Amino acid sequence: MSHRKRARLASRTVPLLVVGLLTSACFSGVSVDSEAGKEVKQLSGPPQPGGIYRYAVPSDARSLDPHEQSSYNTHIAIGSTYSKLVDFKTGPDIPYASHELEGDLAESWQQSNGGARWTFNLREGVRFHDVPPVNGREFTSADVRCTMDRIRELPGHQVNLISTVDSIETPDDYTVIFNLSQRQAEFDTNMANHFMWMLPCEGTRGEFDLGTQAIGTGAFVLDKWERNRERVLSAHPNYYEKDKPHLDGIHVAIVPDQGAAAAALRTARIDYLSTLSFDKRMVDLLRNQTPRPRLAAELSFSPVRIYLNQEKEPFDDLRVRRAIALAIDRENMLNSLRPGGSSSAAVTPKLFGGLPPEEVDRLQPYDPRQARALLAEAGYPNGFSAEMIVTDGYGETVVREAQWVQQDLAKVGINVELDVQDYATYFTESWAKKNYEMGFGLQTPMLSSDEFLSTEWHSEGARNWYGIADPKLDRMIDEQRPMLDADEREQAIHEIQRYIVKNVSNPITLYLYEQQALYAPYTGGAYPHPDYGTRHLADVFLGDEAPGRG
Amino acid sequence: MTEYVIRRLLYGLLVVFLVTVFVFLALRLIPGDVVRLQLADAPGVTEEQVDRLAAELGLNQPLFTQLGTFLADAVRGDFGQSFQDGEQVTTLIGERLPITLQLGAMAVLFGVLAGIPLGVLSAVRRNSWLDQSLRLVSVAGISIPNFWLGLLMVTYLALLFTWSPPLVYQGPTEDLSSNLVHLALPALALGTSTMASIARMLRSSLLEVLHSNFIRTVRAKGASELRVIGKHAMRNSVVPVFSILGLQVGHILGGTVILESIFGIPGMGMLIFESVQMRDYPVVLGCVVVYGAVFVLINLIVDVCYGVIDPRIRYART
Numbered sequence: 001m002s003h004r005k006r007a008r009l010a011s012r013t014v015p016l017l018v019v020g021l022l023t024s025a026c027f028s029g030v031s032v033d034s035e036a037g038k039e040v041k042q043l044s045g046p047p048q049p050g051g052i053y054r055y056a057v058p059s060d061a062r063s064l065d066p067h068e069q070s071s072y073n074t075h076i077a078i079g080s081t082y083s084k085l086v087d088f089k090t091g092p093d094i095p096y097a098s099h100e101l102e103g104d105l106a107e108s109w110q111q112s113n114g115g116a117r118w119t120f121n122l123r124e125g126v127r128f129h130d131v132p133p134v135n136g137r138e139f140t141s142a143d144v145r146c147t148m149d150r151i152r153e154l155p156g157h158q159v160n161l162i163s164t165v166d167s168i169e170t171p172d173d174y175t176v177i178f179n180l181s182q183r184q185a186e187f188d189t190n191m192a193n194h195f196m197w198m199l200p201c202e203g204t205r206g207e208f209d210l211g212t213q214a215i216g217t218g219a220f221v222l223d224k225w226e227r228n229r230e231r232v233l234s235a236h237p238n239y240y241e242k243d244k245p246h247l248d249g250i251h252v253a254i255v256p257d258q259g260a261a262a263a264a265l266r267t268a269r270i271d272y273l274s275t276l277s278f279d280k281r282m283v284d285l286l287r288n289q290t291p292r293p294r295l296a297a298e299l300s301f302s303p304v305r306i307y308l309n310q311e312k313e314p315f316d317d318l319r320v321r322r323a324i325a326l327a328i329d330r331e332n333m334l335n336s337l338r339p340g341g342s343s344s345a346a347v348t349p350k351l352f353g354g355l356p357p358e359e360v361d362r363l364q365p366y367d368p369r370q371a372r373a374l375l376a377e378a379g380y381p382n383g384f385s386a387e388m389i390v391t392d393g394y395g396e397t398v399v400r401e402a403q404w405v406q407q408d409l410a411k412v413g414i415n416v417e418l419d420v421q422d423y424a425t426y427f428t429e430s431w432a433k434k435n436y437e438m439g440f441g442l443q444t445p446m447l448s449s450d451e452f453l454s455t456e457w458h459s460e461g462a463r464n465w466y467g468i469a470d471p472k473l474d475r476m477i478d479e480q481r482p483m484l485d486a487d488e489r490e491q492a493i494h495e496i497q498r499y500i501v502k503n504v505s506n507p508i509t510l511y512l513y514e515q516q517a518l519y520a521p522y523t524g525g526a527y528p529h530p531d532y533g534t535r536h537l538a539d540v541f542l543g544d545e546a547p548g549r550g
Numbered sequence: 551m552t553e554y555v556i557r558r559l560l561y562g563l564l565v566v567f568l569v570t571v572f573v574f575l576a577l578r579l580i581p582g583d584v585v586r587l588q589l590a591d592a593p594g595v596t597e598e599q600v601d602r603l604a605a606e607l608g609l610n611q612p613l614f615t616q617l618g619t620f621l622a623d624a625v626r627g628d629f630g631q632s633f634q635d636g637e638q639v640t641t642l643i644g645e646r647l648p649i650t651l652q653l654g655a656m657a658v659l660f661g662v663l664a665g666i667p668l669g670v671l672s673a674v675r676r677n678s679w680l681d682q683s684l685r686l687v688s689v690a691g692i693s694i695p696n697f698w699l700g701l702l703m704v705t706y707l708a709l710l711f712t713w714s715p716p717l718v719y720q721g722p723t724e725d726l727s728s729n730l731v732h733l734a735l736p737a738l739a740l741g742t743s744t745m746a747s748i749a750r751m752l753r754s755s756l757l758e759v760l761h762s763n764f765i766r767t768v769r770a771k772g773a774s775e776l777r778v779i780g781k782h783a784m785r786n787s788v789v790p791v792f793s794i795l796g797l798q799v800g801h802i803l804g805g806t807v808i809l810e811s812i813f814g815i816p817g818m819g820m821l822i823f824e825s826v827q828m829r830d831y832p833v834v835l836g837c838v839v840v841y842g843a844v845f846v847l848i849n850l851i852v853d854v855c856y857g858v859i860d861p862r863i864r865y866a867r868t
Contacts, residue, residue: 056717062634155599227635228824229816230718253717256820257812259701263708264717422827425580 040294043524051542056255063211075532082197082216115183127238141170146201158195183482194532219538246541300515301445307507310467319378321505338513353449353493383413388438393423562846584829629836639836650817656737661744669752691746697808700739755787796852
C-alpha cells in the first residue's frame with residue numbers, strides 16, 4: 001500500500017476509532033464483581049470507639065431553628081444535637097419504624113386522670129454542650145417549660161401537637177407535669193415528634209441565635225456549620241448515656257449532585273448515602289462496586305398519592321373519585337417503578353392504627369371495569385379531560401409514576417394532561433392554594449395516626465388542601481383521640497380509614513415505596529428511624545478499615 | 551484610545567442596565583410565590599403573616615416602584631438583602647465572586663493552553679489523520695454540554711480510577727492543593743468548549759495566513775518552520791482567537807451555574823442556582839448585574855488587546 005493510501009486510510013479510520021472509544025467510554029456498563037448477589041451484613045459488635053463518620057446530603061437547612069422550620073433538612077441537621085423527653089426505640093432487635101417509645105431526657109413517664117395529666121420524670125445530671133452561653137449546665141424542668149412556651153408563641157405544626165395542654169407544672173427540677181384540657185391517648189407519642197427538641201432557656205430567651213447555633217443535650221456537639229458547605233460535629237463528652245457516642249465525630253458534606261455523591265461513596269470519601277433520588281439501576285450499579293456497600297431497604301413513610309380538588313367538578317362527585325382509585329394498577333406500578341413497597345390506606349401501616357396492606361388491597365382493588373361503570377353512573381360514560389400537577393422536585397421517578405397514572409386513567413376514558421412544575425410553583429402556587437384539578441406527589445411522613453388524620457382529613461386540618469369537609473369524618477377523628485383503650489382506639493382508626501376509602505376517596509394513597517440507603521461495609525450499629533431525627537447516630541460505630549479512622 | 555474605552559464603558563453600562571430590567575421583569579413572570587416559599591417550612595401561618603412578610607420584603611409595592619427602588623439602590627452599590635437569610639447581597643457576592651473568578655480563570659487557562667497547540671497542529675498537519683481526529687475532538691468539545699461532561703468525568707474517574715474530587719470546598723488560603731484539585735475537573739469541563747472553539751478558529755485563521763504572500767517570502771528567506779509559524783503566522787492569526795475568548799467568557803459564566811452545583815463549589819453559579827429556586831429576587835438580580843459587568847469588562851479588555859497584538863487596528867477611528 002502506498003504512503004498516500006495509508007495516510008488516507010488512517011485519516012478515515014482513526015477518527016472512527018476515536019468515536020468508538022468515546023462512545024464506549026460514555027455508554028459502557030460497569031463490570032460486576034464476582035461477589036454480586038451476596039448480602040453485606042452490618043458490622044457486628046462490640047462497638048469500637050473512635051473515628052469520624054462521613055456522609056453527604058443533597059441540600060442544607062435554611063435555619064437550625066426547629067420551631068421556625070419544619071423542613072427535613074433542618075431537623076436532620078439538629079437531630080443528634082438536641083434531645084427530646086421521649087423518643088422512638090431503635091436497635092438491632094427493634095423493627096424498623098417501631099412506634100414503641102423509650103425515655104430520652106425523661107427517665108420515666110405516666111398518665112393519670114384518664115389521660116388528661118401526664119407526668120415526666122427527668123434524668124438527673126444531664127448536661128448541655130459546653131458551649132457559651134449555656135456552658136454545659138444541667139438540663140432541668142425549667143428548660144422544658146421554656147421550650148413549651150416558645151412552641152406556643154410561634155406558628156407551625158408544633159402548636160397542634162400540644163394544643164390540648166392547659167398548663168404545665170414543674171414542682172422540682174426533675175419533674176414536669178402537663179395538664180391537658182381533654183384526655184389524649186397519644187400525648188407521649190406527640191412528645192417524641194421531631195418538633196419537640198428540648199432547647200435551653202438561653203436559646204428561647206434569645207441569648208444565642210437558634211437559627212445558626214444548636215446547643216443541646218444530644219450525643220454530638222455542633223462545632224461548625226457553614227451553610228451549603230458542611231457541618232462538623234464532635235462527640236458530646238458528657239452525654240447522658242455512658243460510653244456513647246462511639247464515634248469521635250461526624251462530618252456532613254452538602255453535595256447537591258447525586259452523581260457526585262455516588263462517586264464519593266465509590267471512592268470511600270463518604271460512609272453512607274441515602275439513595276432517595278436514584279433509580280433501581282443506579283442502586284444496583286453502586287451495590288456491585290468493591291468493596292460492596294450494605295443496602296438498607298426500609299419502607300418509607302412518605303405516601304405516594306393522587307389528590308383531587310373536591311371544590312372543582314367533576315371531583316366533587318364521590319363516584320368519580322372512587323373510579324380514579326379503582327383505575328390504577330398499583331401492584332404493577334410499584335413493581336415496575338420502585339424497588340418494592342407496600343399498599344397503604346390513610347395511615348402508614350407501620351404506625352399504630354395503620355390498616356393491614358391486605359385489607360387495603362381488598363378495599364381498593366384494580367378494577368377498571370367498575371371504574372368505567374362508576375364514571376358512567378356519574379354522567380361521564382365517555383370519560384373527561386383534566387389537568388394533573390406534578391413536580392420534578394421529588395426526582396424523576398415521581399414524574400414517571402405520574403405518567404403511569406396518566407396511562408391507566410386513559411384506559412377508563414380519563415384524559416389527563418400532565419403539568420410538570422418546579423417545586424416552588426407546585427407547592428406555593430398550586431397545591432397549598434388549591435389551584436389544581438388533580439395532583440400527584442408525595443406527602444410528608446407523619447409520625448402518628450392522629451397526625452395523619454387530623455391534619456389532612458379533618459375539615460379544619462392544616463394540610464387539608466383538597467376541600468374535604470365531611471362532618472361525620474370530623475366527628476370520628478375527634479372521637480378517637482381521647483380513647484385510652486388501645487384495642488378500641490385501633491378499631492376506631494381502622495374504621496375511619498375504611499370510611500375514607502369508601503366515602504371520601506381523596507387523597508388516594510397508592511402505596512409506600514421502599515427507601516434505600518447504602519452503607520460502607522465497615523459501618524455498624526446503624527438502626528435509624530424514619531422520623532426527622534438522627535439520635536441513632538449515637539449507636540453507630542466504624543470498623544478498623546474505615547477511612548474515617550485515618 | 552481613552553475616548554474609545556469611555557464610549558465602550560458607557561455602552562457596557564447600557565447593556566448591564568437593559569439586562570437588569572429584563573431579568574427583573576422575567577423573574578416576576580416566573581410562577582411561584584416568594585412569600586409563601588419563605589413560609590413553606592413554617593406551615594400554619596395566617597394570611598396576615600403572609601401579608602406582613604410581603605410588606606417587609608417590599609413585594610406589596612407596584613412592580614415599577616420596586617424596579618425603581620432596586621435601580622436607585624443598585625447605583626449606590628446596594629443590591630438589598632437576601633429574602634432567604636437577610637444577608638446583604640453585596641456581602642454574599644463578595645464571598646462568592648472570587649471563587650467563580652478563580653474557576654473561570656482556570657477554565658480559560660486550560661482552554662487557551664490546550665486550544666492553541668491543537669489549532670496549530672491541525673493547521674500544520676492539514677487533512678492528515680491527526681487533523682481529522684482533532685476536528686472530531688473539537689466538534690465534540692463544542693457540542694457536548696459542559697455539565698454532562700462534568701458528570702461523565704466524576705462518574706468515570708470514580709469507576710475507573712476509584713478517585714473523586716474532594717466533597718467540601720476549601721479556599722486557596724485554607725488548603726491550596728485541595729482547592730486546585732477540587733476546581734480542576736469543573737475547570738476542564740468548562741474549558742473544553744473554549745479549547746475546541748480556539749482550536750477550530752486558530753486552525754482556519756492560521757491556514758489563511760500560511761497561504762499568504764508574506765509567509766511565502768519569509769519561507770523563501772530560509773526561516774525555519776518553527777519561526778514561520780511562531781513568529782510570523784501566529785501573530786497574524788491570533789486576533790480572531792481573542793474574539794472567541796471574549797465570547798467564551800459568557801459561556802463559561804453561564805456554565806458555572808450548573809457545574810458549581812454538581813461539584814459543590816460555593817461560588818456565584820451555585821448562589822444563582824439556589825436563589826432562582828427560592829425566588830430570592832435581590833440575590834438573582836445582584837448576581838446578574840455582576841455577571842453582566844464582568845462579561846462587558848472582559849470583552850472591553852479583549853478589544854483593547856487587539857491594538858496591542860495588531861497595531862493596524864486604530865480605536866480612535868472606529
